[in-house]
Amino acid sequence: MGRAPCCSKVGLQRGPWTATEDTLLINYIQAHGEGHWRSLPKKAGLLRCGKSCRLRWMNYLRPDIKRGNITSDEEELIIRLHSLLGNRWSLIAGRLPGRTDNEIKNYWNSHLGKRFKNAGKVNQNNQKREPKRGRYDDPKNQKNHNQDSTANRETVVKTKVHLPKPMRVSPLSISRKFYYSMDSMGSGRSSSHADGNDGIYHAEILKCWPDLKDVINGGEEDQLACDKDGKFADNNYDGLDPSCQISEPTKDDHLLDKIFEEYQQLLEAENQLSLDSFVDSLLI
DNA sequence: AATGTTCACAACCGCTCGGAT
DNA sequence: GATCCGAGCGGTTGTGAACAT
The missing domain is CATH 1.10.10.60 (Homeodomain-like)
Incomplete structure (x- = not known):
């Protein structure tokens, strides 16, 4: 079908944003909120593509953005x-x-x-x-x-x-559904992959959240996360594996968030010992 | 000091998704 | 179901600053 470009590039400003443009964008969003990016530039008096405005706001102007070094x-x-x-x-x-x-x-x-x-x-x-x-x-x-x-x-x-592998999410595979699944699945464990068994780890994840399998693989069981031999670690799951210590994601959708909060607290406390033990707990 | 190279990061681009019609 | 739209994601590029020669 061919869809129309997100915006006409004719007459639009490109390249680095000026302070004036930033001010216009900030003022508009403060007054009207985020969203409607397509129409925003016109309303805000900007000669920019809506996409560009969104990007500028999301990556640079948003007030909650933490500038400075990655610790x-x-x-x-x-x-x-x-x-x-x-x-x-x-x-x-x-x-x-x-x-x-x-x-x-x-x-x-x-x-x-x-x-x-x-x-x-x-x-x-x-x-x-x-x-x-x-x-x-x-x-x-x-x-x-x-x-x-x-x-x-x-x-x-x-x-x-x-x-x-850098991977582009295909329409039938992970996509945003996977993001949401990952967001909501609340991992009680993490992996350092110190032994290099990514596949097994993925298999463990899927073992605990079988529903994820379909989302990840578009329902194709042949392509399940697998071990080095290309085999799924355990095909005998019916629902949640009882050996998993992780509760069903629906019961604790925010477990990962909790882990992260804990992590943040440790960062703030700068308590290396606690941090180490926390990291160790993730390796279990 | 001049020039070329490397680096970090902002911005762009193409693509896909979900929702609306 | 087909099409369109708004939005978001991830890969890539452009650019200015820092560094090396």
């Missing part, structure tokens, strides 16, 4: 969530209050993903080479990244992460 604890959480969720940046961002999907995606692409690649190479070369010093590794140049790069590297070493 090492946030980084740890990103790594864990990414190992669990893959490139579902919005979902990951949802667990990091004040952080946007774009920010996390950028951070991953520019810091973590690259670093893991390098770490792999370094390991392959028996750690003969030092990782290239980044722009912010220089102590004299940490205006934006005040975290200790050495500490970051240690984090990488102690947290073995599997990089899931």
Whole structure:
């Protein structure tokens, strides 16, 4: 059929936003609220595409956005969530209050993903080479990244992460239904994937939430999350596996949120011992 | 000091979804 | 069921700053 473009590009402003444009957008949203992005630019007096306005608001102007460096604890959480969720940046961002999907995606692409690649190479070369010093590794140049790069590297070493294949969600597979499922399933456990058994872990998830299987695989059981041999870890589930210690998602939809809240409290307390024990609890 | 390279991040683009008609 | 629309997601690109030579 071919749908009309979201907006006519003729005569529209592009590129970096000016302070004036920001003000116009902020004022309009403060007065009228978010939404109706398509018509917003015209009403707000902006020569921008609605999409662009939404993006600017969501990623930069929103009052609850936390500016500044990603802390090492946030980084740890990103790594864990990414190992669990893959490139579902919005979902990951949802667990990091004040952080946007774009920010996390950028951070991953520019810091973590690259670093893991390098770490792999370094390991392959028996750690003969030092990782290239980044722009912010220089102590004299940490205006934006005040975290200790050495500490970051240690984090990488102690947290073995599997990089899931970057995947585009297909219409019949995960999509937003999966996001909602993941949001609501309230995981009582997490995975460091320290043993590299992503598939088994996924199988465990599905074992506890069989309904998720259909959502993930579009009902195709042949493609169930599987172990290294391509077999689902346990096909003998009828409903919730009694061995799972996790209650049905409907009973506690917000378990993951609770975990995250706990995590946040630990971050605020900066209590390393508690943090370690919390992390350990996730590894069970 | 000049130039080229690398990096981080804001912004763009294409695609898909759910809902309305 | 087909089509359209608004919205959102994730990959990619553009750009300016920092760094290296």
